[in-house]
Amino acid sequence: MEIRVLRYFLEIARAGNMSRAAEAFHVSQPTLSKQMKDLEQELGKKLFRRGSTSLSLTDEGMLLRKRAEDILDMVDKTADEFRALNDISGGEVHIGCAESYQIKYLAQTIQVFKKKYPLFRYHLTSGNTEQVVERLDRGLIDFAVIAEPPNLSKYNYLEVPGVDLWGLVMKKDDALAQKKCIRVNDLMGLPLICSAQGMKFDIARWCGEKVDMLNLSGTVNLAYNGSVFVREGLGYMLMFNHLVDIGSDSDLCFRPLEPPLETKMYVIWKKYQVFSPISELLLDELKICFHMQKH
Numbered sequence: 616m617e618i619r620v621l622r623y624f625l626e627i628a629r630a631g632n633m634s635r636a637a638e639a640f641h642v643s644q645p646t647l648s649k650q651m652k653d654l655e656q657e658l659g660k661k662l663f664r665r666g667s668t669s670l671s672l673t674d675e676g677m678l679l680r681k682r683a684e685d686i687l688d689m690v691d692k693t694a695d696e697f698r699a700l701n702d703i704s705g706g707e708v709h710i711g712c713a714e715s716y717q718i719k720y721l722a723q724t725i726q727v728f729k730k731k732y733p734l735f736r737y738h739l740t741s742g743n744t745e746q747v748v749e750r751l752d753r754g755l756i757d758f759a760v761i762a763e764p765p766n767l768s769k770y771n772y773l774e775v776p777g778v779d780l781w782g783l784v785m786k787k788d789d790a791l792a793q794k795k796c797i798r799v800n801d802l803m804g805l806p807l808i809c810s811a812q813g814m815k816f817d818i819a820r821w822c823g824e825k826v827d828m829l830n831l832s833g834t835v836n837l838a839y840n841g842s843v844f845v846r847e848g849l850g851y852m853l854m855f856n857h858l859v860d861i862g863s864d865s866d867l868c869f870r871p872l873e874p875p876l877e878t879k880m881y882v883i884w885k886k887y888q889v890f891s892p893i894s895e896l897l898l899d900e901l902k903i904c905f906h907m908q909k910h
Contacts, residue, residue, distance in 0.1 A: 618686075621683040621686060623636065623640060623642075623651070624654060624662070624683055625680065626640065627663075628680050631670055632668070632669055658675070661675065662675055692755070705734020706734070706735060706891055706894075707738060708735070708891075708893060709737075709738045709757050710738070710739050710740075710757065710759070710760065711739075711746070711751060711758070712741050712742075712760045713743055713747060713759075713761050714838055717779060720905065724905070727900065732896065735893060740756065742836060743811075745812065748761060751885065758884050758894075759883050759884075760775070760882050762812070762813075762878050763816060763878075765883045769885065771883065771885075771888075775880035775881060776905055778877040779856065779857075780871055781818075781821070781855060781856075781871070781877070781878065782854070782856055782870050783802070783870050783872065784841075784851065785868060785870070787866055791851075796870055796871050799825050802822075806833075806850035806851065807830055807852075807853060808833050808845065808849070808852040809854070810854075811836075814826070814831055814834070814853070817878055818853060820876075821872060833850065838852070838854050839858075839859055882901060
């Protein structure tokens with residue numbers, strides 16, 4: 616299975632049309648069609664449903680598309696790292712981030728770093744802790760920023776200076792909005808929206824055995840999407856402060872939990888990881904900046 620053929624396959628999958636994909640790669644349609652038939656024969660599976668004017672992927676084709684995207688991400692990342700070996704004025708670093716206002720410390724460090732290395736480029740992908748750690752384990756990113764203590768047998772880490780404060784987001788005209796803070800008994804019977812990870816670890820740590828009495832109506836991994844559901848009357852969202860814009864003109868409000876519930880963030884990387892030169896330099900910068908921000 617050749618990298619070139621996987622690129623052909625992905626372009627066809629995205630375009631849904633053999634002719635457009637052939638134009639994109641400046642090859643003839645018969646050549647591209649033969650490459651795909653050879654690929655199907657090599658894998659022993661049909662990858663496409665062929666219509667009169669378009670193509671769609673079979674279940675096997677959908678599986679190959681996901682695998683091909685991961686493979687090509689890794690190939691491109693490796694090529695970028697080798698290109699950067701002789702150019703320490705720049706290079707590329709891939710970082711996976713869980714949602715947190717404390718990402719500001721990462722942003723501040725990168726701002727300083729880019730002044731020293733103007734050709735440096737960063738690539739951020741967002742997701743919950745489980746998702747970004749999975750990408751780290753597969754070698755698709757260099758660092759992950761997570762919202763739970765790291766597994767010290769697998770990862771090295773830096774502690775991000777700040778903390779995230781948990782609270783409840785609701786409509787401003789809700790009766791609970793009159794309270795200055797929210798206690799666990801206030802949540803009883805409410806349709807709650809929360810990240811699965813947050814409910815399992817942080818909220819359970821906060822309310823103990825009463826967690827089983829809470830009504831988890833739905834889970835989200837992006838705070839903005841959850842806030843839309845709150846606006847539409849689907850429930851109340853447990854989340855970190857500052858993740859959605861709740862200004863004076865907003866119809867939503869945030870009330871902190873009582874007793875306060877805080878979560879720390881960590882930058883992690885795999886033990887014995889071999890970094891590209893620019894990744895190593897960024898890690899050194901993170902250590903310096905985080906230390907300064909703590910003190």
